[in-house]
Amino acid sequence: MESPDFLGLFISEAREHIEGQAALLARARASALEREEIHDLFRHAHSIKGMAAAMSFPRMSALAHAMEDLLHLWRDGAVTPTPETLELLTRASDRLSAQVDAIAAHSDLPGGEEIERQIRALCPDPMGDAPVASTAWPGGVGSPESRAGGRGESAAGQGEAGANPMPTPDDPRPRLLVDIAIRPGAPLPGARAVVILKRLEEHGRVLEISPSLHVLATGHFSGRLRVVLASSVAPDRLGSIAGDLPDVAACHVAPAASPDDATAEDDRRLMQRRAPPDRRASEAGVPGRANEEGRGAGPESTGEGVGRAEAISTIRVATERMDHLLDGIGELILDRERLKRALAPEPGSREAEILEGFGRTVDALRDEVMTMRLLPFSSIVPRLERAVRDLAGRLGKDVDLDVRGTEVSLDRSTLEEMIDPLQHILRNSIDHGLEAVEERRTVGKPARGRIEIELSRRDERVCLAVSDDGRGMDPQALRRVAVERRMLSRELAMRLSDEEALMLVTIPGFSTATRTTDISGRGVGMDVVRMRVQKLGGHLIIRSQVGVGTRLEMDLPPTVTVTRAFLCRAAGGIFAVPVSAVQATFQVRRDSVQASQGERVLRRGDDLVTVLPLGGILSGDRAAPFPDTFPALVYHVGHRAYALGVDEILGEEPIVVKPLRHPLELLPQYAGAAILNDGQIALIVDPVNLTRTARQA
Amino acid sequence: MPIRVLVVDDAMFMRSMIKDILVNAGGRYEIVGEASNGREAIARFRELNPQLVTMDIVMPQLDGIEATREILKVDPAAVIVMCSAMGQEALVVESISAGAKDFIVKPFTSERVLQVLAKILPGAGRGSAAP
Numbered sequence: 001m002e003s004p005d006f007l008g009l010f011i012s013e014a015r016e017h018i019e020g021q022a023a024l025l026a027r028a029r030a031s032a033l034e035r036e037e038i039h040d041l042f043r044h045a046h047s048i049k050g051m052a053a054a055m056s057f058p059r060m061s062a063l064a065h066a067m068e069d070l071l072h073l074w075r076d077g078a079v080t081p082t083p084e085t086l087e088l089l090t091r092a093s094d095r096l097s098a099q100v101d102a103i104a105a106h107s108d109l110p111g112g113e114e115i116e117r118q119i120r121a122l123c124p125d126p127m128g129d130a131p132v133a134s135t136a137w138p139g140g141v142g143s144p145e146s147r148a149g150g151r152g153e154s155a156a157g158q159g160e161a162g163a164n165p166m167p168t169p170d171d172p173r174p175r176l177l178v179d180i181a182i183r184p185g186a187p188l189p190g191a192r193a194v195v196i197l198k199r200l201e202e203h204g205r206v207l208e209i210s211p212s213l214h215v216l217a218t219g220h221f222s223g224r225l226r227v228v229l230a231s232s233v234a235p236d237r238l239g240s241i242a243g244d245l246p247d248v249a250a251c252h253v254a255p256a257a258s259p260d261d262a263t264a265e266d267d268r269r270l271m272q273r274r275a276p277p278d279r280r281a282s283e284a285g286v287p288g289r290a291n292e293e294g295r296g297a298g299p300e301s302t303g304e305g306v307g308r309a310e311a312i313s314t315i316r317v318a319t320e321r322m323d324h325l326l327d328g329i330g331e332l333i334l335d336r337e338r339l340k341r342a343l344a345p346e347p348g349s350r351e352a353e354i355l356e357g358f359g360r361t362v363d364a365l366r367d368e369v370m371t372m373r374l375l376p377f378s379s380i381v382p383r384l385e386r387a388v389r390d391l392a393g394r395l396g397k398d399v400d401l402d403v404r405g406t407e408v409s410l411d412r413s414t415l416e417e418m419i420d421p422l423q424h425i426l427r428n429s430i431d432h433g434l435e436a437v438e439e440r441r442t443v444g445k446p447a448r449g450r451i452e453i454e455l456s457r458r459d460e461r462v463c464l465a466v467s468d469d470g471r472g473m474d475p476q477a478l479r480r481v482a483v484e485r486r487m488l489s490r491e492l493a494m495r496l497s498d499e500e501a502l503m504l505v506t507i508p509g510f511s512t513a514t515r516t517t518d519i520s521g522r523g524v525g526m527d528v529v530r531m532r533v534q535k536l537g538g539h540l541i542i543r544s545q546v547g548v549g550t551r552l553e554m555d556l557p558p559t560v561t562v563t564r565a566f567l568c569r570a571a572g573g574i575f576a577v578p579v580s581a582v583q584a585t586f587q588v589r590r591d592s593v594q595a596s597q598g599e600r601v602l603r604r605g606d607d608l609v610t611v612l613p614l615g616g617i618l619s620g621d622r623a624a625p626f627p628d629t630f631p632a633l634v635y636h637v638g639h640r641a642y643a644l645g646v647d648e649i650l651g652e653e654p655i656v657v658k659p660l661r662h663p664l665e666l667l668p669q670y671a672g673a674a675i676l677n678d679g680q681i682a683l684i685v686d687p688v689n690l691t692r693t694a695r696q697a
Numbered sequence: 698m699p700i701r702v703l704v705v706d707d708a709m710f711m712r713s714m715i716k717d718i719l720v721n722a723g724g725r726y727e728i729v730g731e732a733s734n735g736r737e738a739i740a741r742f743r744e745l746n747p748q749l750v751t752m753d754i755v756m757p758q759l760d761g762i763e764a765t766r767e768i769l770k771v772d773p774a775a776v777i778v779m780c781s782a783m784g785q786e787a788l789v790v791e792s793i794s795a796g797a798k799d800f801i802v803k804p805f806t807s808e809r810v811l812q813v814l815a816k817i818l819p820g821a822g823r824g825s826a827a828p
Contacts, residue, residue, distance in 0.1 A: 191789035
């Protein structure tokens with residue numbers, strides 16, 4: 001017995017639909033959509049409506065329903081969207097998103113009644129529940145026109161008259177009048193009536209029905225159905241057959257003396273036989289469903305072959321299970337190393353060969369899972385666009401968001417974790433970075449502010465940059481605030497490079513200080529942003545030019561969790577340094593190191609390399625004397641080269657990265673922890689942040 | 698012998714709901730396959746020859762009404778039940794006229810779904826909806 005997590009499924013699938021919607025609406029604002037795209041928009045709203053109803057979220061379902069109806073009219077050309085329409089639909093989509101967020105957070109759903117009302121106001125035919133009918137029923141349930149102004153009857157009659165002469169009422173069997181009441185409150189009573197008609201047809205020939213099929217199909221059916229049937233089934237028997245159908249509240253069958261007996265209502269007409277499909281289709285005038293001729297060349301001609309291939313080419317897997325898979329592979333990788341150590345096979349031996357094959361398989365498996373977890377950045381773009389729209393609207397600023405390189409992929413968890421920080425950054429840009437419209441005009445900038453998100457691959461990393469063309473930040477002002485707030489001594493503050501001074505906004509508490517004095521025009525939550533980026537194994541760099549704008553650069557590892565690291569001994573412990581952070585390792589001779597401007601440097605090729613002792617930094621004694629020779633790991637921060645001196649490099653190994661728990665996560669020099677083969681825990685050193693710490697100390 | 702069912706809906710969420718209802722109906726139903734669009738539904742129908750198809754109407758690629766027509770060409774005796782949302786009366790009417798046997802309306806309730814199915818599938822046992 002399975003008990004699926006409906007709520008989880010609902011949330012994730014609803015989000016997919018909402019994001020699909022948002023993407024299409026964004027495109028619609030730029031250029032007219034293809035009919036297929038409008039249909040997709042409709043379909044998204046439709047699916048959300050159904051799902052929300054199934055989960056008993058009536059407010060959400062009602063809002064999606066209104067959207068669905070408007071989109072239906074748009075798709076069928078009955079309304080032409082204006083920018084205001086698109087804006088309204090976008091707001092509705094945003095509201096749906098907020099509702100899903102509230103559902104996920106177990107909080108109260110924000111209402112959408114006002115938006116719903118506005119959408120309904122745009123529908124030219126506000127006939128309650130019924131979307132404009134587009135059925136191909138031969139009775140000609142037709143265009144909106146056929147419903148309006150009482151012309152339904154004639155429009156309905158037309159198609160059939162030509163196709164199929166009235167069924168001749170000369171059936172020799174007795175005529176029965178079947179009078180049926182549909183249970184009040186039954187869903188889709190009109191459709192229920194049609195099902196009943198079909199069932200009755202199995203037992204005789206339907207000669208007349210009241211009300212008309214047109215009424216049944218357009219949601220205006222009151223619940224009372226009368227049918228004249230030519231049938232040799234006994235009235236009692238027919239009564240119990242019909243009475244047993246779902247949603248039939250009452251049924252009465254009696255002999256009908258003449259056709260006129262059943263014609264009390266003016267709305268009556270003869271039940272029509274079904275016309276051949278091609279004819280019905282062309283009458284219905286519903287593209288996509290109708291053009292039988294076009295089918296040979298259409299997608300359907302590729303037929304079942306394609307359908308089958310699609311049926312098995314993708315499956316959906318809960319992300320949690322992917323995480324388990326990755327964890328398992330991480331452990332497998334560690335097992336391989338343990339095995340290698342335990343067996344210590346002779347090179348070239350059979351054991352070595354087997355281990356090597358095992359290793360290759362595990363690596364391939366790891367790469368496969370890593371790739372499976374990758375998602376393009378585009379998958380979170382709609383949320384960012386929504387954030388920008390929201391904030392810009394609320395703050396009364398005009399902002400263009402340009403996102404480039406959206407095809408660059410990142411691990412799913414990294415992407416999810418980056419949504420919040422990116423929203424923080426966008427908020428800062430819009431709230432503090434971008435000037436008000438008048439101010440922009442005064443300084444000769446375009447009235448519309450501009451925010452650019454750019455993604456690029458750089459070696460093994462992904463570079464994510466967010467820039468705005470706002471007022472920028474002044475490093476000098478930041479230094480001054482830091483001193484005023486007694487966060488730094490004057491001397492230290494003056495020693496900070498401009499880049500380091502800009503990083504001051506990422507110190508917890510600094511942002512509030514700058515906000516009150518309103519000097520930086522930036523800083524809310526930047527400490528949170530930096531911490532998150534670091535936790536993901538990335539770094540944050542801030543560049544800014546006063547009056548020109550600010551650019552935040554983050555480099556992130558595209559995949560997570562398993563990484564290769566140098567295991568090093570220093571200060572009596574073992575530390576792991578990710579291989580991806582290190583350019584080279586080499587032996588340092590003490591006599592090659594010179595003092596220069598308070599730092600110890602050596603020349604390596606053309607580079608002047610600053611030597612930092614890992615043990616010394618960690619123990620707070622940076623000036624501790626070096627041994628005669630020691631190994632070092634070379635890395636860069638910006639353009640400067642550093643050599644991290646250690647006591648011993650134990651080797652290069654794959655490690656499973658475990659995040660640090662509070663309060664260790666507050667230490668920027670560590671990127672996490674790894675559990676080693678012997679069960680020891682090694683802190684993973686982040687050389688870049690370690691260097692910053694060392695330089696600020 | 699349980700009744701072999703093909704569940705067609707583009708939303709996995711909806712498929713799960715129907716599946717949940719059917720597998721908890723005292724062993725009367727067996728889900729033999731799923732499809733997420735009309736084309737897939739036709740292919741799966743040919744392959745699995747299920748005794749019952751629950752068919753969503755609005756789906757990408759090929760909608761449930763067309764799929765119903767195509768399946769009935771393959772097997773005129775196919776039993777197809779449409780899964781409809783509220784406000785889709787016209788589409789349901791069209792589906793029924795295309796040959797679908799009945800319909801169920803979202804949001805689904807177990808009782809309701811089993812009742813409708815029991816009435817169109819004499820072998821499914823009458824009136825014995827799962828608690």
